[in-house]
Amino acid sequence: MKDKIINSFSNDLKALVDNMIINDKKVFVTLKAENSNQAKEFEKFKEECEKKIRDFNLFDEINVTFTTIKRKFSKVIVVSSCKGGVGKSTLSVNLALSLKKLGKKVGLLDGDIYGPSIPKLLNINKKPDVNDKKKIIPVKQNGIDVMSIGFLIDEKKPLVWRGPMLQSAIMQLINDVEWDFLDYLIIDFPPGTGDTQLTIMQKLKIDHALIVTTPQEIALADTRKGINMFNRFNVPIAGIVENMSYFVCDNCSTKHFLFGENGGEKLAKEFNIKLLGKIPFHSTIAKNCDAGTPELIHNNSDLNKVYLELSESLIN
Ligand SMILES: Nc1ncnc2c1ncn2[C@@H]1O[C@H](COP(=O)(O)OP(=O)(O)O)[C@@H](O)[C@H]1O
């Protein structure tokens, strides 16, 4: 279908197509422009694009936007699961910390606009500065450049987004932030498979998705939806990380599989993707995340090793 649509475009328009995503009756197209002035000049191509797609009479929603951001990231990695509470944010932060340890310049974008938890996890209480171009400068914490919608909203008010607000909040996170050049941009991806996720995929070319799950069957069921979404939009999956895999108690030093065993393996086999690692359920992780001191987790040599190995497998 995609090829059919693009073939109907004029050659000039074809040359501008950066990305096209078709999801049921919705089409999302990103066109390339050098800057916002050029995007204005290219308005006629946007109109042509919308008209040509409309002529197919197949879609309820046609969404054509320009991408003007010059890519400042070598690699964009999203940490995703379709379910909340499986440890996405915890993994995002700890992965960022170990990539930093390996000498990489790392940015962390809290894309979970429904429940931004990165500011709390990293104990960031200040608001980001704005530069003279009115761009937001990410907050530096533990040597990582961090941006979260949590910096821009009132923490005490519940987050109730309506469609357009949600869209503009995400666009602000993507377009209005002045990132330094980064080796890795890690995105804590919002749970679900809706328009929010699509917008992020449309706007930021994602190099790899890292799928987090717990071994429980219920988490696996949701995770399958997430894997299918990335497959549908041709986002390569770097692998699966099984979180809360087992618990080692102080007294008997055997592994207790609280949520079942080998859920990650099962999923990896089912989708033919790699199982990159298993993170134990550990009070050091929970305690330090609550305290906003995730860097202390890495003083535990076993946990440090788990996160470093994960980072190394991402780098390779
Ligand atoms: N491996 C782990 N061991 C112990 N606690 C964990 C572990 N991973 C996550 N947690 C805790 O579980 C809760 C949910 O994790 P979080 O990263 O916020 O999940 P998500 O971002 O997927 O909603 C947090 O309180 C966190 O501290």
Ligand SMILES: [Mg+2]
């Ligand atoms: Mg989270």
